[in-house]
Amino acid sequence: MSAHPSIGFIGFGAMAQRMGANLREAGYPVRAYAEHQQDGERHGTPMEPLATLLPQAEVVIVSLPNDAVLEQVLLGADGVLARLESGRLLINTSTNSPALSLRLEAAGRARGIAVVEAPVSGSTPEAEQAQLVVLAGGEPEAVERARPILETLSKTVHHVGPTGQGAAIKLAINGLMGAGLAALAEALAYATRAGLDAEVLFEVFGDLAVLSPHHQRKLAALREGDFAAQFPAALMHKDMGLLLAELNATYQGAPTLAAAAQQLALGAELHPDADYVITADILLEEAEDAATR
Template sequence: MSDKKIGFVGYGAMAVPMGENLKKAGYDVVAFTPSGKAAGKPSNVPMLSSPREVAENVDVIILCVPDDNAENKTLNGENGLLAGLRKGQLILDTSTVSPPQADHLAKIAHEHGVDVLDTPMSGSTPESERGELIMLAGGTDAVLERARPILDIVGRITIHTGPAGSAARFKLVVNGVMGATLNIVAEGLAYGLSEGLDRDMLFNALQELAVISPHHKRKLKMAHNKSFPSQFPTRLMNKDMGLLLDAGRKTGVDMSGMAVAAQKLARSNLSHRDEDYSALFAQMEADVANAPS
């Protein structure tokens, strides 16, 4: 395997910039999506007819799908990925899936003689476009070194989290912190508005404080402008919080704060499903505006 031919299964908002960056670096890139189209702007990446066809024509397969169900659909069946796998290939799973799903993929890849890393990413579309994602990698040292040239193009750093499945678990930690922290900032903002503090002052002042992360300052800017372009849609954050709480329930760990945030995001998902998850600010602003006087 030369590892110069890469096939994406799932070619959405995060994958398209990754593919473009890999093409610029000299890789041959193809993709499959159920719709037969790439997300967002037009792409010159050839679109193949099935996951099986992707597997039959590449050295490296990058999975970038929304959830466990979508991943299993791409894997199984007559035209599924497993039907076209060849020994010696490499699978990089950039999807955010449940820990059992990550373990399942590692097992079946091993059975097919295929190298695999769970490689979920931390970052949104701006980081993907710039090739500055933080890539999390679960798997052996040898497979990580094989994948590193690819990971170094799509990301600015790769964190080796441990054995196969560990990156999928750590990604839930990352997204849980993101979701719960956003909820705390939104609650603070809502309190300030309820006390009659000036809206512009609140948003501008919070942008200056070290206690607000750079990520959440970007989300505050969206909320200030009342515009929520979907860098990380609410539906996906809502899904990830559910995965985290389910996993935590199985270990027995107390995640009360995460659970509260998950409920808030689930409610926001009813109205802001396809907007950025920072639309939670809009939900809470509306609650303040509609509260009885």
């Protein structure tokens, strides 16, 4: 029998699959549920329907794409929180609104279930290497209960404050990522229109300290034409929308983030399942066309 609690994933996309593999390697019994696959295996993890997964899972880890899906799956009379036994732990790694995090915590508390929000910073390479940064929010006792699991998945676990603050800081971080990519795309497009050779541009920009490691990686993907989704454009669009809604609710002006969100929406509209760096490729193609006219 394993010394580790049994874990059930709800939502088992690219990030969750890699997290599940790391937990299995560390000795945790792991099962998963995904709406479109409820038997067999995915990335080495057994897939099960909720009816058999929930009774066995001492800890449930949730990785779902947006507020609407989270509400549908977790809340309500037949939702996961209503079907879990008292005393269980639910860790929500999704990126969602702070308001929904508070609702999930309240629903869990009413059932005697500890709920920890734990969105992560990092994409699939960091998930695979267990180098994510966890942004945990919740009651200290609940976060400490979740910490051994979270530390297995990450290089750092930050308890950033009470529930809602994990979601808030994740949106701020993703806003920084999105705005940085938008600025990089516009700078490359300008230089292309000015007639600079593409290889020269990539060589010079790849040598700059002003680009973060994350944006250096996006630059390399752009150079190689590799748009496999480490962070899908549709999810970036969703996160920027959540951030702008929070800013509007607090009457904070953020014109840079608003403009970046509008630019990133182009990639989400045309190529929602591609990595969000696809927006830079769209701008570069336009710039190359303009330079040759």
